Amino acid sequence: MRTQRYESGRSMIEIVGVLAIMGLITAAAFVLITSGMETRRRNQAADEVGNIVATYRGLFAEAGNFNNVGSVSLSALKLPTNNPWNHAYGVAGSGTSLTVYVGFDDTDTCSIMAARTWSDSTLDNLCKESEDTCGKFTGADVCISLTYGF
Numbered sequence: 001m002r003t004q005r006y007e008s009g010r011s012m013i014e015i016v017g018v019l020a021i022m023g024l025i026t027a028a029a030f031v032l033i034t035s036g037m038e039t040r041r042r043n044q045a046a047d048e049v050g051n052i053v054a055t056y057r058g059l060f061a062e063a064g065n066f067n068n069v070g071s072v073s074l075s076a077l078k079l080p081t082n083n084p085w086n087h088a089y090g091v092a093g094s095g096t097s098l099t100v101y102v103g104f105d106d107t108d109t110c111s112i113m114a115a116r117t118w119s120d121s122t123l124d125n126l127c128k129e130s131e132d133t134c135g136k137f138t139g140a141d142v143c144i145s146l147t148y149g150f
Helices: 012-064 107-115 133-138
Strands: 089-095 097-104 122-129 141-150
Touching: 012 089, 012 097, 012 107, 012 141, 089 133, 097 107, 097 133, 107 122, 107 141
Parallel strands: none
Antiparallel strands: 089 097, 097 141, 122 141
């Protein structure tokens, strides 16, 4: 007579299957978290540009022009000096127009930000390579410049 043996535990195939499912869930979570972080950076940059423009509009109301914008630093106005990608915000003004430069590390992020709706601004250049003015202000590889007229 044979006795039945009851084995406990899991087979190797079951363990590999569970590990594969865990790997897929981890990869999906990583993609979602990375995407969420980039969206937060974009929204933060848009908010910061809005605050910069609002503050300089207040200065415009006092002075009547933007001719001396360069002499007033962002930090003196308690505004952020660097964007979420750690490039400096650039601000330049002349007469009744104010230009804000926003720099990025890559053209993909720049393109997404350039496509964003920026209230009452004119987008001067779409993701211009920073060989001239843009790079001087931001120190970035690519940037957009937003001009606000008054």
